[in-house]
Amino acid sequence: MGHMAFRARSEQALERRVAALKGSGYDVGWSDGDLGHGPAFACNDPDGHRVELYYETEWYKAPPELRPALKNQAQRFPARGINVRRLDHLNCLAVDIKANRIFFENYLGCRLTEQIVMNDGSEAGMWFTVCNKSYDFAYTRDHTGTRGRFHHVTYAVDCREDVLRAADIFLENGVFIETGPHKHAIQQTFFLYVYEPGGNRVEVANAGARLILAPDWKPIVWSKKSARRGRLGD
Amino acid sequence: MGHMAFRARSEQALERRVAALKGSGYDVGWSDGDLGHGPAFACNDPDGHRVELYYETEWYKAPPELRPALKNQAQRFPARGINVRRLDHLNCLAVDIKANRIFFENYLGCRLTEQIVMNDGSEAGMWFTVCNKSYDFAYTRDHTGTRGRFHHVTYAVDCREDVLRAADIFLENGVFIETGPHKHAIQQTFFLYVYEPGGNRVEVANAGARLILAPDWKPIVWSKKSARRGRLGD
Amino acid sequence: MGHMAFRARSEQALERRVAALKGSGYDVGWSDGDLGHGPAFACNDPDGHRVELYYETEWYKAPPELRPALKNQAQRFPARGINVRRLDHLNCLAVDIKANRIFFENYLGCRLTEQIVMNDGSEAGMWFTVCNKSYDFAYTRDHTGTRGRFHHVTYAVDCREDVLRAADIFLENGVFIETGPHKHAIQQTFFLYVYEPGGNRVEVANAGARLILAPDWKPIVWSKKSARRGRLGD
Amino acid sequence: MGHMAFRARSEQALERRVAALKGSGYDVGWSDGDLGHGPAFACNDPDGHRVELYYETEWYKAPPELRPALKNQAQRFPARGINVRRLDHLNCLAVDIKANRIFFENYLGCRLTEQIVMNDGSEAGMWFTVCNKSYDFAYTRDHTGTRGRFHHVTYAVDCREDVLRAADIFLENGVFIETGPHKHAIQQTFFLYVYEPGGNRVEVANAGARLILAPDWKPIVWSKKSARRGRLGD
Numbered sequence: 054m055g056h057m058a059f060r061a062r063s064e065q066a067l068e069r070r071v072a073a074l075k076g077s078g079y080d081v082g083w084s085d086g087d088l089g090h091g092p093a094f095a096c097n098d099p100d101g102h103r104v105e106l107y108y109e110t111e112w113y114k115a116p117p118e119l120r121p122a123l124k125n126q127a128q129r130f131p132a133r134g135i136n137v138r139r140l141d142h143l144n145c146l147a148v149d150i151k152a153n154r155i156f157f158e159n160y161l162g163c164r165l166t167e168q169i170v171m172n173d174g175s176e177a178g179m180w181f182t183v184c185n186k187s188y189d190f191a192y193t194r195d196h197t198g199t200r201g202r203f204h205h206v207t208y209a210v211d212c213r214e215d216v217l218r219a220a221d222i223f224l225e226n227g228v229f230i231e232t233g234p235h236k237h238a239i240q241q242t243f244f245l246y247v248y249e250p251g252g253n254r255v256e257v258a259n260a261g262a263r264l265i266l267a268p269d270w271k272p273i274v275w276s277k278k279s280a281r282r283g284r285l286g287d
Numbered sequence: 288m289g290h291m292a293f294r295a296r297s298e299q300a301l302e303r304r305v306a307a308l309k310g311s312g313y314d315v316g317w318s319d320g321d322l323g324h325g326p327a328f329a330c331n332d333p334d335g336h337r338v339e340l341y342y343e344t345e346w347y348k349a350p351p352e353l354r355p356a357l358k359n360q361a362q363r364f365p366a367r368g369i370n371v372r373r374l375d376h377l378n379c380l381a382v383d384i385k386a387n388r389i390f391f392e393n394y395l396g397c398r399l400t401e402q403i404v405m406n407d408g409s410e411a412g413m414w415f416t417v418c419n420k421s422y423d424f425a426y427t428r429d430h431t432g433t434r435g436r437f438h439h440v441t442y443a444v445d446c447r448e449d450v451l452r453a454a455d456i457f458l459e460n461g462v463f464i465e466t467g468p469h470k471h472a473i474q475q476t477f478f479l480y481v482y483e484p485g486g487n488r489v490e491v492a493n494a495g496a497r498l499i500l501a502p503d504w505k506p507i508v509w510s511k512k513s514a515r516r517g518r519l520g521d
Numbered sequence: 522m523g524h525m526a527f528r529a530r531s532e533q534a535l536e537r538r539v540a541a542l543k544g545s546g547y548d549v550g551w552s553d554g555d556l557g558h559g560p561a562f563a564c565n566d567p568d569g570h571r572v573e574l575y576y577e578t579e580w581y582k583a584p585p586e587l588r589p590a591l592k593n594q595a596q597r598f599p600a601r602g603i604n605v606r607r608l609d610h611l612n613c614l615a616v617d618i619k620a621n622r623i624f625f626e627n628y629l630g631c632r633l634t635e636q637i638v639m640n641d642g643s644e645a646g647m648w649f650t651v652c653n654k655s656y657d658f659a660y661t662r663d664h665t666g667t668r669g670r671f672h673h674v675t676y677a678v679d680c681r682e683d684v685l686r687a688a689d690i691f692l693e694n695g696v697f698i699e700t701g702p703h704k705h706a707i708q709q710t711f712f713l714y715v716y717e718p719g720g721n722r723v724e725v726a727n728a729g730a731r732l733i734l735a736p737d738w739k740p741i742v743w744s745k746k747s748a749r750r751g752r753l754g755d
Numbered sequence: 756m757g758h759m760a761f762r763a764r765s766e767q768a769l770e771r772r773v774a775a776l777k778g779s780g781y782d783v784g785w786s787d788g789d790l791g792h793g794p795a796f797a798c799n800d801p802d803g804h805r806v807e808l809y810y811e812t813e814w815y816k817a818p819p820e821l822r823p824a825l826k827n828q829a830q831r832f833p834a835r836g837i838n839v840r841r842l843d844h845l846n847c848l849a850v851d852i853k854a855n856r857i858f859f860e861n862y863l864g865c866r867l868t869e870q871i872v873m874n875d876g877s878e879a880g881m882w883f884t885v886c887n888k889s890y891d892f893a894y895t896r897d898h899t900g901t902r903g904r905f906h907h908v909t910y911a912v913d914c915r916e917d918v919l920r921a922a923d924i925f926l927e928n929g930v931f932i933e934t935g936p937h938k939h940a941i942q943q944t945f946f947l948y949v950y951e952p953g954g955n956r957v958e959v960a961n962a963g964a965r966l967i968l969a970p971d972w973k974p975i976v977w978s979k980k981s982a983r984r985g986r987l988g989d
Contacts, residue, residue: 294736295736296736297736344735357706357709358741358743358747359635359655359706359707359708359709359731359741360709373732401593418653418732418734419652419653419654419732420653420732421593445680446679446680446681446682447680448680448682472591472593473593474593475591475593475594497593498607498652498653498654500652501578502528502530502531507592507593509592513592
C-alpha cells in the first residue's frame with residue numbers, strides 16, 4: 054500500500070495530532086500536499102503502513118453533465134454498473150494488532166468499536182472509527198508475518214439488494230467473486246469481495262450500516278469462535 | 288394505438304380463435320406477419336382497438352456482446368438505467384367496458400381477474416390475464432367518449448426498490464413523473480407513470496406481482512370507492 | 522414423504538390424467554378426498570413417491586381477525602416472522618431421474634424447464650412446471666440409491682431482501698441455516714435452507730422468480746460444471 | 756411537547772453548554788434526572804420548546820428473552836410489525852426560524868446542514884445535526900403563529916423497502932397514512948406519516964440516510980420552489 058490519509062476536523066485538530074506525533078518515532082514529516090488536498094503530515098504506524106493527515110481539501114465540483122438534480126448530492130446518480138455511493142472503509146493487515154491499536158488510539162484519537170481477542174489474550178482484529186460510522190478502517194492479523202500490507206478497500210452501495218445486484222453484475226461480466234454476498238457477524242456488514250484488474254481486493258458493502266452514537270461506547274470483543282458464529286452463509 | 292398482438296399457445300389454439308372470430312363482425316383477416324413473428328390474424332375489439340393473434344415467432348438470439356453469463360436468461364443484464372426486466376402489460380381506454388369484457392372472454396378466451404363496477408352497475412375497468420400473471424392487459428373507461436385509445440404500456444423491474452430507483456433516475460434526468468411511486472389497491476401494483484419523448488405514457492412497475500394459480504379464480508369486484516381506499520400515497 | 526398433490530385445471534383435465542394413468546402400472550386408485558380437497562386419484566412415480574391428483578377444492582376463508590384490508594389478498598399480511606407469501610415448490614430425490622422425467626411429461630403433462638445432464642449423458646436433475654412459474658417441483662439424483670425421498674419444500678417471500686431478513690431472523694432465533702442465502706445458477710433462485718423441528722429441510726426463496734411465458738420453451742440443459750459456475754457465494 | 760433532550764459527549768461538554776446558557780435568558784436550571792438519565796440542565800429555545808441536556812445515562816440491558824444473537828446489537832430483532840431500528844429525529848414548529856437557528860448554533864453547538872430560505876430572505880425551515888447523520892432535528896415555520904409546537908418524531912427502518920412494507924402494514928391495520936411513502940428533496944428522506952392513537956404524528960423513514968462527514972460542510976439552501984421540485988410522488 055502506498056499510503057492512506059485522514060482529514061482532520063480542523064487546522065487546530067491537525068496541529069494537535071502533529072504535536073503528538075512529533076518525536077514519537079512514528080513521525081515522518083510534512084509534504085506540500087497532493088491531488089485534492091493541501092499540506093499533509095505523514096507518519097508510519099507500528100506495522101509500517103504510511104498514514105497521512107491533512108485538513109485543507111479541494112471540494113469536488115461536478116462538471117455540467119454530471120450535475121445532480123438535487124443539490125444536496127455531490128454528483129448525478131450514475132445509473133450504471135453497481136452505482137457506488139461512497140468510499141466506506143479500508144482494511145489493512147498487521148503483524149502486531151495490539152501495538153497498532155494503541156498507536157491509533159493514542160496518537161490519532163481513533164475510537165475502537167469492535168475487536169477480536171483470541172483465547173490466549175492476543176488481539177487478532179480491530180475496527181476503528183473517526184466519526185459515527187461504526188468503522189472507518191479495520192486491521193486484521195497478518196498470519197504470514199509480513200508487514201505493511203493492505204487487505205481491501207470498501208465501496209458502499211445503498212442497501213443489501215444493491216450488494217446482491219452487484220454480485221449479479223460481477224457474474225455477468227466475468228469478475229471473480231472471492232466470497233459473498235455474506236453477512237459478517239462483526240459490524241454486521243453485508244458484503245462481497247472481488248478483485249480489480251490491478252490485483253487489489255475490493256469489497257462492496259451496504260451503506261446503511263450501524264452508527265455508533267454513544268460517546269462512551271464500549272468495544273465489542275469477539276472471540277475467534279463467536280466472530281464466526283454469526284457469519285451467515287459461510 | 289396501432290395494434291396489440293397476442294401469441295397463441297399453439298397453431299391449433301390460433302386456429303380455434305380464428306374460427307371463433309370469423310364472421311363475428313370483429314374479424315379483419317390474415318396478414319403475412321411482421322418483424323419477429325409469422326402470419327397474424329387481425330380483429331377489432333368493440334372499441335375499435337386492433338388486436339392481432341399469431342403463433343410463429345422468431346426467438347431472440349443475443350449477439351456475442353450481449354450474451355448472458357447464465358444461459359437461462361435471454362440477454363446480459365444491462366446494468367444501466369432502470370434495468371427493465373420484461374414488458375409486463377398494456378392498458379387501453381374504452382367507451383363501453385362491458386362490451387369489451389364480453390369480447391375478450393368469448394372470442395379470445397381471456398380470464399378476468401379484477402374489475403371495477405360502479406354503484407349503477409356499469410363497468411368501469413377490467414383486468415385480464417392470458418397466463419398466470421394476475422393481469423396482462425387492462426381496460427379502463429374513457430370518460431371523454433373517444434374510441435380506440437391507448438393509456439399506457441408497462442415495463443416491469445425486479446422489485447419495489449427498483450421502482451423507487453427508477454424514480455430517482457427519472458428525477459435525475461428531468462423526466463416528468465406524472466404520478467407515483469404508489470401502490471394501486473387493484474392488483475397491488477407498485478408503479479409510477481412517466482412519458483416517453485413521443486408522448487406516450489409509460490408505467491414502471493414491479494415484476495414480483497401476484498400470480499393467479501387457481502383455474503376457478505373468481506374476479507375481484509371493486510366499487511369506485513373501494514378501489515381508491517387502498518391507494519397508498521394518493 | 523407421505524404424498525404430494527396437484528390440483529387439475531378442471532374436472533375434465535383430471536379425468537384425462539386418470540384415463541392416462543389407469544393400467545399404466547403407476548396407478549393406485551381413488552380416495553374420497555382429504556382436508557381441503559375432494560376426491561383424489563393416487564399414483565406412484567417410478568421412484569415410488571406417492572402423487573395425488575384432484576380438482577375439487579375448498580377455498581380458504583379468512584376468519585374476521587385475519588381478514589385483509591385489500592380484498593385481492595387471501596389473508597391479512599402477518600407482519601410477523603419471515604412473512605411467507607406462498608408455498609412455492611417441492612424438491613424430491615430420485616434414483617433414476619430420466620425415468621421420472623418421462624413419467625411426469627407423459628402421464629401428468631408437466632413441462633420441463635431446466636435440467637442437469639452429466640457428461641456421460643445421464644440425467645442428474647430436472648425442474649418442472651405446471652403453470653407459468655419457471656418451476657413447481659424439482660427432482661435431483663439420490664446418490665445413496667434410496668428411493669422415494671423428499672429433499673425440501675420451499676416457501677416464497679416477496680423479494681431478495683426478505684430472504685436476507687429471514688436469515689437474520691433464523692440467526693436471531695438459533696435456527697441452523699444449512700446453506701445460503703445464495704443464488705442458484707439453475708432457475709436463478711435466491712434461497713437459504715433451514716430445518717424445521719421435525720427434521721425436514723425447508724427452503725426460503727424469493728417469489729419474484731422468472732416466469733416461463735413461451736409455450737414452446739426449450740429446456741435449459743446444464744452440465745454439472747455449468748450449474749456450479751454461477752452459484753454465487755458458494 | 757413536554758421536552759426534548761440531548762446527550763452531551765462528555766461531562767465537560769455538558770458543563771461548557773451549561774456555562775454558555777447560564778444567564779442567557781434561555782436557561783431554566785438543573786433537575787435531578789429522569790428515567791434512564793442523570794442530572795439534566797433545562798433551557799427554552801426562543802420559540803418556547805423545553806430542551807434538556809444531560810450526560811449520565813443508563814445503558815439498556817436486554818432481558819434474557821430479548822438478548823440478541825449478535826452481541827453488537829442492543830436487542831433481539833423483533834421480527835414483528837415494522838421492525839423499527841432506531842429513533843431517528845424530531846421535527847418541531849417555530850414561529851421565528853432564524854432566531855431558533857441562531858440559538859441552536861450559538862448555545863448548543865449544533866450544525867446546520869440544510870435550510871429553506873424564502874425569496875424575501877426569511878427562513879422557513881432548518882435541519883440540524885449533532886453527529887454525522889445529516890440531521891437529528893428539524894424546525895419548520897409555524898404558519899399559525901402558535902409557539903412551542905411539535906410536528907413529528909421519526910423512527911428509522913433499515914431500507915426503503917421497509918418503509919413500503921410499513922405502509923402495507925399500516926393499511927392492513929387501518930392506520931391512517933397522512934402522506935407518503937414519498938421522497939423529500941430536502942435531506943432525501945424516504946418517509947411516510949401516520950398518527951399514533953394519542954394524536955401525535957409519527958414519521959417512518961429509512962435509516963440508510965446520508966451522512967455529513969465533512970467538518971466544513973456548507974448548508975444547502977433551498978428556496979420554497981426548489982424544495983418542492985424534487986418531491987417525488989407529491
